[in-house]
Structure formats: structure tokens, C-alpha cells
Amino acid sequence: MEKTLEPTITPRLAARRRPPNFPHLIRTITSIDHLKQLHAQLIKQSYLNHHLTSPPFVSSLLSLSLSTSSLHYCLSFFISSPEPSRLLTSALRLAKPQITLLAYSKFRCSCLELDQFCLSVVLQAIGKDKTGIGNFNLVSEAHGFGIKMGFDLDPFVQTAMIGSYAAVKRVSDARKVFDRMLNRDLVAWTVMMDSYCRTGNYNETIHLFEEMKISGLPPDRFNLSIVLSACTRSGNLSLGEALHSYIIESDLSHDVHLQNSLITMYSSCGQMKKAEAIYNNSMSPKNLVAATSMISGYAKLGQIETAHRIFNDMPEKDLVSWSALISGYAESDRPDKALDIFKEMNLCGVWPDVVTMLALISACTKQGALDTAKWVHIYVKNHGLDKVLSIGNALIDMFAKCGSIADACNVFEQMPVKNIITWTSMITGFAMHGDGKSALALFDRMENENGIKPNDITFVSLLYACSHAGLVKEGQSLFESMARDYNIEPRHEHYGCMVDLYGRSKMFKEAVKLIETMPFRPNVVVWGSLLGACRIHGEVKLGELAAKRVLELDPDHDGAYVLLSNIYAKAGRSDDVRKVREKMKFRGLSKEKGYSWLELNGTVHAFLTGDNSHPRRTEIYEKLRDVVADVETIGYLPDAGCTLIDSNEEEKREAVLFHSEKLALTFGLIHSKRGDCVRISKNIRICEDCHLFVKLVSKVYRREVVLRDRTRFHHFRDGICSCGDFW
Template sequence: MSATIAPTPIPITTIAELRQHHSQLVRLGLASHPSHARRLLSFLARDPAHLHYAARLLAHHPNPRPALLNPLFASLPPRAAASLLAIMLSLPVPLHPDHFTFPRLLPAAPLPLAVQLHALLLKLNFHSHAQSLNALLAAYLAAARPDLACVLFRTSGSYGVLDVVSWTTMVGGLCRLGLVDDAREVFDAMPERNLVSWNSMISGSVKAERFLDALELFDEMRALGVEGNGFVATSALVACTGAGALARGREIHRWVEQSGIEMDAKLATAVVDMYCKCGRVDEAWRVFNSLPERGLTTWNCMIGGFAVHGRCDDALELFRRMETTAGVAPDDITLLNVLTACAHAGEVSQGRHYFAHFVARHSIDPKTEHYGCMVDLLGRAGQLEEAKKVIDEMPMDPDLAVLGALLGACKIHGDVDLGVAIGWRVIDLDPDNSGRYVLLANLLAGAGRWDEVAKVRRLMDERNVSKEAGRSVIEVDGEACEFRCGSLCHPQAREIYAMAVDMVRRIRAEGYVPETGEALHDVAEEDKEATLLCHSEKLAIAFGLLRARPRETLRITKNLRVCRDCHEATKYVSRVFRREIVVRDRNRFHHFKDGMCSCKDYW
């Protein structure tokens, strides 16, 4: 007796095709086979007009069970999945969900559906089923309703059904919503933690830019003997990158090598990025060259590292090697890094060449950020009309980054009229960003237009916009210390301030003159200089001079663009105190040595 052969599955695009296929299955006695039935139901559930057909098909199935439909819930769109669930519940003999139904329905459920499923879950006495409750927690957190998630979490605790997944779901979800302090409370209260829990809290702290907190958590994890993996190592390295903690980054890199953790593309990129952004592009280059395989992201990271360190020739040479020798196709990130390298070095002709090259050879359509980079390149070089022409000819409307690049160029080259026009336009588009007001006010202050400066500052007050405080982090003896502009909260505050005063006294004797032109005009000159003394990078440098070993390089990470006065002062400090100082600001790296900066004052 020959076996029954099922018809070869064909794509079903219309209800007529489905009926024809269904009739073949019925004739062959295969209509009730789970895989065939699911295929028919999957098509029918997606269109409300066919739900009656789906109900009839399910009602006539000889053995309808939740297992027949559960695999469909994860693959169908939420509305179709809800319709199929409604059919289950409306059968002459209702087909109730089982323990696998809710975990498949909830992950993609929008908030209204999640609330309805919550009610059904309670009605069917699934309140003690941990997997269903965990899926509901994740759904509420994904819908940005931590209040509902917290209520569910507390009530579920009274049933004694919370497991490590429940706690970890809460920690990860709260972190994703930016509620890092709340997540830390939950994390600290966890009765048990696994590696996923630790990584959720560490990566959540990193995403919230709480880099020192992330490293503290990583240390605690290792002290408790928890074995790490590539994910937690990557998170810890990103924290080192954000904090500029080179010594800690080296330590974690050694730990990765000694632990035998696989150096996959993501982890390799994190290591290279950490060395690049902690000021040791030479070590990044050594690691890059030692990798047996390099993905596109790793190439991009190394090219970008050369770019932000002002090593344009190295960046372009590496791109040519990637394109020709390695045969790796570039993407839009590669183009952005190449243009950034040209912008930091003032290579206008090279920038124009590569902009056209990527379009012609690699069919990469420039995005807004690429046009912004071209505006930055031309603007820094003083070609403001050309930069404005790029904006006028863009195929899309310029965004804040593009206009901000032109505003910055106007500030550098003193084009007050164009800068004012662009500045007010940028403020209108981004009224809550303090940096926009500050840049415009500084442009006006440099031109002595104090009435307009006062207007900008009044507008900031009226809109409750506060100037972002400058923060600088310096690592000494493996410990990262943060300093804030105008505030010195440190056990050695008295000694640090005294060192800062002595530092400025000594460099003034060598010719340094404080740049007070952008300070408020109605403030006494000595008060302006006192304000400059308390800039975060000066405090960080003073701390470094006080604590670091002789001749040790001082490495500082700042959240804002370094100001012109601090840039000039740091050049003098590097010569007078015979120190190499590396400052990473929001835009690039500055390597100070013997009274010179690697940027050659082009920044």
C-alpha cells in the first residue's frame, strides 16, 4: 500500500488559491495534519474577512488543541494573533490557552492587547505560572508602562512565583526605559543573580552613561566569583571607553585573553574602540593587526579611531587597504569616518574626492550626516559660502547637526551675520538644547554684541534651559575621578585647588594669557579668570599633576568641546610641567606635548 503523498506546498496569495489547496488536502486526508492546518490558519487569520473560514476550519478539526495554534501566535502580527485567540475561545467547546500560549502571544502585544491578555490570564488561573507572568512583565515594560510592570511584579511576589528571569526582566526593562536607579534597587534586592542579571545591570548603566557605576558592578561581579562571557566583557569595555579608563580597559582586555573568552567581531571591535577612545590608538592598531578575522565594524572602528586622533593619512591608507587588499565593501559608516578624518585635517580636496568616490564606486547614497560632515569640512576650512551651498543643494532638509556644523564654523571664523541667522534657526528647532544657546551667545560675545547676548540668556531663563555642566574624568592609579566645572567635591579639594592656582601662576609666567573674551562683560576681570580656573579639565589636570607619577601621561575625557582658553592653557602646562596630556573632548582627541597640540590649533 503506497503512502499518501502531500501536495507540494505552493505560495498562497489569494483565498481562491487557499480553497483549492484546502480541497486537495481534504481529498488526501491531510487537512487535519498540524503543519497543513497551521499553514491554512496562518493565511486566514491575517485578514478579518476570512476569520469565519478560520473558525469553521478549526471547529471541524478532529483534534483541536492549544499545541496546534501556539506556534502561530509567535509568527502572526499581534492583531491576527488576537483574532485567532478569539476564535479559540468562541468555539462550541472553547479551546482554552495552555502554559505555552501566553508566552508566545505577549512579546509582540501592544498595550491594549497586553491588558486584555492579563485579564484572561487571571481568569484562567495562570497567576502562578512564572513563564506567562514573565512574558506579561516584558510586554508592559516594552510598552513603556513600568507602573503596571511594578504592580504585577509586587503582586506576583506574593504568590511566590518570581524566578531569576522575572527579576532580570524587571532590571533590563527598567534600564531600557532609563530608570537606572529603580533598576539598581530591584537588582540589589534580587535573592539570586545569574550572568544575564549582571550583564543587564552593567549594560543598562552603560546605556545611561553611568560608566563608573558599570565598572563598580563589574568589579563586584568578579569579586563574587561569577564567570563572565563575551557580552559582559563588551559592556565593561564600553564603560571603560565612556569613562576614558585606559588602565581598567587594559585590565579587562587581559582578563578576556586569560579567561579564554572567544574574541568575536563585537568583542574585538569593543577592544579596538576602547584603545582608540582612551587615547592609545597605537595599542588599538596592534590589536587590530593581531585579529585573525576582521568584520566591517572593526575596520570602521579603526578608521574612525585614526580620524578622531587627527591621523588623516593613516585613516585614508587603511580605507584603501580595506577596499582593495581586504576586499571588504564599505558602508555609510565608513564614508562618515573618512569624511571626519578629512575634516579634522582640513583636507578639503580629499573630502570632495571620497564623497564622490563612495557614490560612484560603491553606490552609497549620502545621508544627512554625510552632508553635515561636508559642511563641517568646508566650514572649518573657512569656505562658508561653499558650506552654505552644500546645505542649499542637499536632497533633504538639513537637520540640526548640519546647521550646527555651519554655526560652529561661523563661530570659528567670526561670520557673525550668517552665524546669528543660523543660530536662531537652530534654537527654534531645538529649544531645549543648552549648547545651541551657548554657541550663539559666545559668537555674539566675541563680536561685543552684549545686548543680544543678554537676550539669548534671558530666553534660556524663560525656557528653563540650563547650561550643561562641563565634566572631565581623569584616571590615576587605575581609579577614575570625575570633576565638574565650578564644583570641587573631592577629599583633596584644598590641595587640588592650590595646585590649580600654582599651575596657572607658573604658565602665566611663561606667557599664558587667560582668554576671557566670551565671559560676561559685566564681570570683573579677576572673576572671569577665577571662573576659567574652575573649568573641569583644569581641575582634572591639577589633580593629575598632584597624584600621577612623574612623566606619566595625563589622560582626560571631557563631555563637551574643549574651550579655547583650556586648550591654550594645556599647551603651556605640557611644556612647563614636561607632561604629555591627552584630552578627548566631544569631537576629537588633542595630544599635548612640549607646548604643541596634535590638532595644530585646527579644531
């Protein structure tokens, strides 16, 4: 008998006979044609029909159909399914928010019926959408549709409606929906509280929480976390402490989210001992959120070294924690360290976002080093952040405060979008550099070309520009136009600028009259402006009155004592200078020490008056003596009246020659050549003697000198200052 041979099945043939892996094929759909082919295969084989209702298939169908104008095909699929609403709800829940909203707008015009569950998903998508599709009109339309279909009393729809109204900043409409709810569960209360908190209505958040407690519903960890956030942002420490006690009593103290919220609340309110107690005693392991809150809290209190220690102890660091440390150093007047931390962050492979860059720009602004500012600008452009509005505004301010109004203008002109902050920042830049006419011209351009209306801060900058450029008529006109043309009532700051404008222009009668006719009581700003003008022009009696008024409002105002002693010194009244100094000593006050600094090859060199700490001090003082000798040949005589030390004239003369800006300028001369620009920053106002000295140096040594003091910039060139000796 002949033996029948069985066919040999090779592995390759066996592989060909395996059924298709439909779940894998569904997950790898890339086009609508691909999806239709797969759809046809699934229909032919009825035992595979369950794949047609699988979430991945329905989600792919929805997104591909809407993106390729195959809406009819998509509608046919849902209409022919046994439970179209349930299937559509499932698909919308899985889809991206913008796809869900686009599908809703398309399907509303079709014969496909939508139920309350589908509507709830659509409303939730509005709250999640970040693209701008979910606007007020869409929320309003969805609300109207819900009313028409009788879904408006469904608690799920109502709760979703509250969240969607809040997402489009219509929290009052959200509250109306909430108030109409017949049965409010804990979720509804929580969503309404979150709506208030997210829109900055922190007191309303707290009030609603109290209402919920009165209604008999006990708080849970979710709404407790929201209310703690409201306490953090509103500074309501007492309620935060009460909530902490409730959390302990309710045995919720080990909840990580609540621990984070409590640490953030205590840190924000400056209660670092309480924050540290939770952080060290209750939290294990410690997480990024809590550690970052601790860093920010200590930094705000000026304890930056403690903040840095916590940062170093973190096993993992994210962008937020790096940003908190950078911001902490910037706010602690340690801009050089902030820049070092930023560079270290880059070396660790962590790249900045907008918040980080704003902290870095702030640090660079405080440092005042133009070379570093230009490096930051290049970094911003290389990382595609130069088109961000807030960063553009910060760059304008940075360049203006680092002494380059030209770079500030370039950033301004290249910004594709400008808001009132942009224009005001540029106006302020011109004002700081004493270019009042350019500030006024830009204001006219802002109104005429762009139709942007000024705010109260814009007028502070404009009046400041006028006061530092002697533009009295222009300043008067702007001040009068505030209430008349823009419905902006002048505040203390505006009156202070006008008093400063009149005082600098030696129009003291007008300054006093304005103070006497103010609609509210003059404050330290107003009287201080008058006192500063009296120091400039040597008005002793009026200066005494202004100083008296300042000290009545603030008995420990060291600046008032210093300005008054300057007035007496200028008038040669040494006994009165001594009496003022004795009063300061009795009250434990001292004059703020002046120091100056400049950047050289990426290193910042700082100098105090009579400084002997610099490693090249011998060379600096030898060069300074040569410089003094050179400028004396064209008329320089040291003004001993610019120093308040209690000594003889020769000692005063020596003291004024060793002022910090003179040392910084001398160091700059050593490291520059004719035609170069020397950039110096000073923490207090430059004195008259140093102002004259720098003018003469710029002429003799053919240098441009840009000096930034507490209030403005001085550009010295060929013996002339941009302020016109009006500062």
C-alpha cells in the same frame, strides 16, 4: 550412614554467579568494540533480547557507529530488526541533533526505509542544531524527500518543516508550507508565529495571531507568550494591554510564563507601575526571569537605585541578573559602579559571558580610564573571549575612546576575523584622534585587501575624519562616491559632516550652497554643524541665521543658545550675550556644566569649574597659580572671552583660570614626573583658552597630555596639539 556435606558458597562466589547488570553495562559503553561484545552476549541469551531495542543501547549504537565509520554494522542492525523505522525514530529522537542529522544523511543513501515519523524527528533536529550542520540545503533535501515519499501532506511533517525552514532563516518558505496545510492545529499556528518572532518579523507575528483568532481557534498560553514577546520587541503596548485583559478573562493570569512575559513587556515599554503590580501582587514566589526584567526596566528609566534594590532582594542571582545590573549602571552613566558590581559578581563565583563582557566594556568606554581598560582587556584574554568578534569590535572602540589608538590598533590587527563593524570602529578611532590620513589609508586597505564594502556608517566616520583633519578634497571625493560607486544615498548625518568640513575650513559659501541644494529639508544636525563652524571662526551674521534655523526646529536646544552667546562673546557684543542668557532663563534652559576627570591608581577624580570639593583643593590651587605663572613667561594670557559669566574682566579672568580641565591637569602634574602621560576626559568641548594652556603646559613641564572632549581626542606634546589647532 555417611552424611553428605553441602558445598559452602562464599559471598565472593555468589557475587561471581550473579547475572551481568546489562542496563548498567549499556550505559557505560565507551567504544564500538565494547558495544559489539555486549551485542553478541545479548544475542546469545534470547531472554535478554529486549535490551537490544532499549533506547540507551540504540542511541549508543547510533552515535558510536557514525563516529567510527562503522555505518555498515549500524545499518545491518536496523535492517534486521522487526520494526526498523520505529526503532530508528526512537534512536534519532534520543540522539544529539548533530548525530540525528549525520545519521539521516548517511541512511538516505542506504536501503533503509524512513517513514514520516522519522522525517519529523530529523526536521525537528535541524531546528535544535547549533553546529551549522542543519543548513538550507539539508532542509530543502529533506523537504524533497518528503514530497517523493508522499509525506508532505502529513501535518506532523508539515509542522516540523515550518520550524526547520525558520531555523535556517527561510521564514518565507516556512510560510509557504504553512499556507499549504489543509488542517492547521494550534501547534502549527504556534510554530509559525514563533518562526516569525525568532526572525524579527514581529508585525507578521501579530498579524498571524489575528488570523488565528479569526479562524476560530482560541489562543493558549504558548502562543500568547510568543505574541507578548513580539509586542515587547516592537513596542506594541496597546496590543500587549489587550492581551493582558484577555489573559485575566481567560483565568490564565496565574500562569508563571505569562506573568514573566507580561512583566517583560511592560518593563520594556517603560510601564513600570503595571509591571510592578504583577510582580508584587500576582507573582509568588518571584522568579529570576521576572526580577531581571524589573531590573532592566527600572535601569532604562534611570531609576538604577530601585533596580539595585530589587537585585538585592533576589534570593538567588544568575548571570543574566548580574549582567542586567551591570548594564544598567553603565547606561546610567555610572561606569565606576558597573565595574564594582562586576568585581562583586566574580567574588560570588559567577563568571561572565559575552553579554556581560560587552556591558563591562561599555562601562569602561564611558569611564575613559585607560588603566581600567587594560585590566578589562587582560581579563578578556585570560577567559578566552578575545577571539569573539563582537568583543573584539567593542575593545577597539573602548581603547580608542580611552585615549590609546595604539592599543586599539593592536586589538584590530590580532583579530582573526573582521567584519564591516571592525573596520568602521578602527576608522572611527583614527577619526576621533584627528588622524584623518590613517583613517583613509585603512579604508583603502579594507577595500583592496579584503573586499569588504562600506556602509552608510562607514562614510559618516570617513567624512568625520576628513572634517577634523581639514581634508577637504578627500572629503568631497568620498561624498560624491557614495551614490555613484556604492549606491548609498547620503543622509542628514553625511550632509552634516560635509557642512562641518567646509565650515571648519572657512569655506562658508560652499557650506551654504550644499545646504540649499540638499534633496531634503536640513535638520538640527546640519544647521548645528554650520553654527559650530561659525563659532570657531567668529561668523556672526551666518551664525545668527544658523542659530535661528536650529531654534525653529528645536526651540529648547540649549546648545544653539550657548554657541550663539559664544559667537557674541568672541565679537565683544556683551549686550547680545546678556539677551541670549535672558532667553535661556525665560525658557528654563541652562548651559550644561562642564566637568573633567582623570584616573589615578584606580580611582577617578572629577572636577567642576571652580571646584572646592576635592580633599586636596588647597594644594591643587596653589600648584595651579605656580603653573599659570610658568606658562605666562612663554606668552600665555587668559582669554576672558571664553567665559560667559556676567561680570568684569578681572572676574572673568579668574573664572577662566579655574576651568575644570585646568584643575584636572594640575592634579595630574602633582602626581606625575617629566616624560609621563596625563590623561584627562571632559564632558563638553574644550575651550580655546584651555587648549592653549594645555599646549604650553606640555612644553614647560615636559608632559604628554591626552585630553578627550565631547567630540575628539587632543594629544599635546612639546607645545603642539595633534589637532593642529583645527577642532
